[in-house]
Every structure is written in structure tokens, then in C-alpha cells.
Amino acid sequence: MQVKTSADLAAYDKNGRLALVVEIKSRQHTSADWAARMRGNLFAHGIVPKSEYFMLAMPDNIYLWHENGADSETSEPDFVINTKPLFQRYLDPAIVDASSISGKSLEILVGSWINDLIASGIPDNLPEPQRSLIVASGLIDAIQGGYVTQEEFE
Secondary structure: OOOOEEEEEEEEOOOOOEEEEEEEOOOOOOOHHHHHHHHHHHHHOOOOOOOOEEEEEOOOEEEEEEOOOOOOOOOOOOEEEEOHHHHHHHOOOOOOOHHHOOHHHHHHHHHHHHHHHHHHOOOOOOOOOHHHHHHHHOHHHHHOOOEEEEEEEO
16 A cells, blocks of 8 residues: 655745655744654655655744755754744734744745745845855755645655
């Protein structure tokens, strides 16, 4: 029996190849070690497909792995990015940060952010160190001109 894999979001490059798999969890106060274990479990159970980039998006942090050169499914993320400066522009001014929104709302927010990265790149007003981390990851180059979906894979 073949297990279907899925992802909360998947981003494809301009040629239609899977470039980024995103799992979104509403858990807060996580760590890079916790994220590495979560990623390891997802891959060990065949829940998510492999891709060039893998992202765990939480209300307070994004954990991002660039698969090229990753030696282990349980390796710590290559990049840990605080989400507050990334997501604030998508939130109602009355909402202080993404920690107070529902899981489905967080999924929509992350999808909107990735769509904006694909269409426009990094916003000019994004502060450091978030700007440098996203640039250093190479993620923009991998997904620019592509598209985002929610789907199951065969």
C-alpha cells in the first residue's frame, strides 16, 4: 500500500518543479532542536515529500532547511527566522503577533507571505536579520516566478 504524502503548502519553481514543502503548526515557544525532531518524524513516517527546501512555520519562528547537503533528516534547521517582522503587515493592527490567530488563519497568512515572496521578492522595509537570512537561504531564487498550492502528493 502506497502512503500518500501531503503538505500544508507546497511552492513550485517557475518550471513547475517542487521547490518548497511547508508544514504549519500553531505551537509556540519551539526550538531548533524541537523543529529538527518534528521534521525527522514527518520524514520517517513518509508524511511529507522531499524537496529542495523544507519549512516548518510556527507563529513565532520559521525553521528552514535547504536539502542540498543536509546529512540527516534530524539535522537542525539551516535558518531560524523570527516571524514577527515577516507577518506583521498581514495582521490587523490590533493583533500584536501571529501567536493569537487560529491554525487556519496562520496557514492563510503563511501562504500569503510565500505568494508575495514569489511575486515580489523581499519587501524593502523588512528589517535585519530577517532580510539577510532569507537572502542567504536562496529561497527567493528557488521559488520566484512559481506558485503555491495546498495538495496531496502520490
